[in-house]
Amino acid sequence: MVLTTLLPAGLGAETLGVDYPLVLLGLFLSLLPLVASPLARQGVPALALAPPDRLSRLVAGSIRLAGMLAIAALVLALAGLHRRAQLVEREGQGAHVVLLLDRSSSMDNTFADRAPSGDVESKSLAAKRLLSEFVTRRPNDRIGVVAFSTSPMPVLPLTDHHGAVLAAIAAIDRPGLSFTDVGRGLALALASFGSDSDEASRAVVLVSDGAALIDRKVQEALRDEVARNPVHLYWLFLRSRGARGIFEAPPPGENTPQANPERHLHLFLQSLGVPYRAFEAGSPEAVGQAIAEIDRQETRPLRYIERVPRRDYAPALLGVAAMALALLLAAKAAERPLARRPQPLDSNEEPMRPRRLAA
Amino acid sequence: MSRRLSRRIGLDRRFGLLLAALAATCAALLAPRIERPRSARDLLLVVDITGSMNVRDYTVDGRPTSRLEVAKRALRDLLAALPCSSRVGLAVFTERRSFLLFEPAEVCGNFAPLDAELAALDWRMAWEGDSYIARGAQSGWELAQAVRADLVFLTDGHEAPPAPAAGLPPFERSGPPVHGLLVGVGGPEPAPIPKFDEDGRETGFYAEADVPQENRSGPPPADAESRPGYNPRNAPWGAEAASGTEHLSALREEHLRALAAQLGLGYARLESPDNLAGAVLAATEPRPVRALVETYPLPAALALLALVLAHLMPLGRRAARRSHPSSPPVTSQGNARP
Incomplete structure (x- = not known):
């Protein structure tokens, strides 16, 4: 029973x-x-x-x-x-973060825009190292990964399995593709929050070393999407030597999206009406500072799932x-025979309904 | 005397069995975990996501299903069939490159996101329409070597533009060897390739004039001289437009076998979504990993056996005596009855 x-x-x-x-x-x-x-x-x-x-x-x-x-x-x-x-829901600090990673081949150069050599690391290697640290420091986050270059690619859905996230980040210093289609990448990053209706803070961290024109149709789609599902936007701009900055206005006459796509992406993101911060990093140290700042910003109460093994x-x-x-x-x-008699008792022989006695 | 004493305080066989059961249970409690080798796999999965993979020439559950869909199902089954501590990375192929999405990650701990990502593979991730499969497989081989994994490359072998007459591009294998499998996806009958518009809506099928039917780069083929209008300088491929069936797609097995031989890989055809795992496990190199194995079941099973015997013993002995009346006499008087 x-x-x-x-x-x-x-x-x-x-x-x-x-x-x-x-x-x-x-x-x-x-x-x-x-x-x-x-x-x-x-x-x-x-x-x-x-x-x-x-x-x-x-x-x-x-x-x-x-x-x-x-x-x-x-x-x-x-x-x-x-x-x-088991999965147990707990309260903690963190956010739902989608990492939107540039996989264009220019990321494989150093900040000085040369092929990496000796102890000078490439932009993608620096980003890989610092993003891995970022992920390791934030155990409660749900993190998704989207890569973009010539086309946007969903790499990982929002997940709390950080082993897979680290594997996806480890892949970003492999040779990349040619172009930088930020617009569709952003659209995919926003879409990967999907039906995530959690109250947690949602952030898109764009890591790229350049930008390109965003198609007008894509711009409108992005505005729509952001209005429906507000997110926090962070742009970590890995500025190579010689590249134009995104904060200073260029001289008149050169201020066109074609000549200056990074600056205009910055203006576009500012105009979306959601919390947005851009970081311009010209060295691995600056990237580290920027990531630390994002880390500090994105700590809000979060219900997260913990695995009980x-x-x-x-x-x-x-x-x-x-x-x-x-x-x-x-x-x-403690078993004792009932009778103490000289004859050996066979304890196994039992004929009538016995009553078993203990002790 | 000793027999009597032992009987008096119950030191019979059943006592021995109970004692053995207790001892075995205590042994089971203290049993250590031992390390046993298990063979995990390290795999890099590369999936062809070019247009010809949208051909629906499989039938799954009675419905026509595209090659890509079947490949995805097969890979998800494979993921579930791999032993823990195996690692799986994923790359996609179009144009002439295998593009790494994530490096090999442990399969059991990360099963959910890996499975979700395999399910999310889509031809829309392709960055260009070309499909130089030989080069793509070669770059997949190099990629697998770089991430120290075995290669599983799924493709239908349909080169677009068509492969040059000269055959496979040269490739030299150097460095550590890469084992693995080239998996042919698709049916033997040429089937139409769906065509999509700019927004990803299906608009029909490719027609003969939509795709290049012959690769006219490099030296012309051997039979060029017999073509109508051949001129060594002005029309080395003949004067007529090429015609052919490049707008239809069938699994190109000879091409894939040759490619597999060049890369030192095995070749298998994907007949249905569920025959991939066995072929992959057979063609890839097992990596011994140490897995901790519990040893308590053995003493625990012995304890259970002893305990059950201790209960059955009385019945057993009575039964035995009944069948062998001449067996050792247990003279019983008084309280014994026939």
Whole structure:
């Protein structure tokens, strides 16, 4: 009966699991103590010699119970009873972040716009190192990754499995493609929040070393999307030597989107009407500072999912089995024959309905 | 005397069995975890997402299904079939390059995002319409070598523009070897290729005039001289426009076999979504990893056996005596009855 209440939905069938369900058939063995006993059966000539008393019944019952418990516990341990890994919702600090990463081939050059050599790292390598640190520092965030170059590519949906996120960030210093289509990349980044209706702070971190014209249709689509699902925007502009800055207005006559796409992307993002910050980083150190600033900004209360790992019940079950066995063994050791007679009694021979006596 | 004493305090066989059960249970409690080798895989999956992969020449659940869709299903099954500690990275191929989306990551801990990403693969991620498959597979090989993984490259072998008559572009394998599998996706019958407009809406199928039917770069093929209007200087490929079936797509198995041989990979055809995992596990190099294995089941099973025997013993002995009346006499008087 212990078994029947313990196994099915009583404890929540979805939280308990077994590794080898077929072994559970062995639970039928736990009915064995109801019909057999390791104790010697002793016959008494007359039932009246051993009148039923409550103590004996109690003791006999508990011995039976101990036997059933020991068998059931061993079977459950062998079947690998465990509590499944669970997801528990907790409150913490963090955000839902989509990393929008530039995979154009110019990212493979250094900040001085040369091929990387010696101890000078490329922009993509610096971004990779610093973004990995960023992700590691923020264990509660849900992070998604979108790559863009000639076309936008969803790399990872919003996830709290940071191993996959780190693997996606590790891929950004592999050779990239030719163009920088920021507009469609942004659209995909916004779309990857999808139906995420959480109250958590949502942020898009754009990491790129350049920009391109955004098609008018795409601009309108972006405005629509941002108005519907407001996000925080961060642009980490990896400025190569010689590239125009995004903050200073260029001399009149050169102030066209064609001549100065970065500056105009900055103006466009400012005009979206959502919290937006741009960081211009001309060196790996500046990138580090900018990422630290984003890290500081994006700490709002967040409900996040924590994984509670699987817990094996085998040790506990074996402990229970050991205690029940110890009880049985004690009962067995305390067993005495009823009659003290010179003739050897055969303890196994038992003819009439016996009353088993313990101790 | 000892027998009597032992019987008096219950030191019979069943006592021994119970003692053994307790000892085995205690041993199970203390049993250590031992390290056992397990063979994980490190894989780089490269998926062809060019236009010809949209051809619907598979039938899944009674519905025509595109090659890309079947490839994705097969890869998701593969992901689920890999043992824990295996690592899987993903790249997509179009144009002439394999483009890495993420480096190999452990499959069990990151299953959900990896699976979601495989499901999200789409031809719209392609950055160009060309499909130089031989070059793409070669760059996939180099990529796999760089991330130290084995290569699984899924493609239909349909080169666009058509492969030059000269055959495969040269490729020299150097450095550590890459094992793996080139997987042919698609059916043997030429099938029409869906065509999409600028906004990604399907608008019909490619027609003969929509695609180049012959690759006219490099030296002309050997049979060029017999073509009508051939002129070595002015019309080295003949004077007529090329015609052919390049607007239809079938699985090019000879081409893929040759490519697999050049890259030192195995070749397998994807017959249905569920026959990929076995082929991949057979063609890739197992990486031994140490997995901790519990040892308690053995003593626990012994304990269970001893405990059950301790309960069955009385019945067993009675039954035995009944069938062998001559077996050792247990003289019983008084309280024994036939």
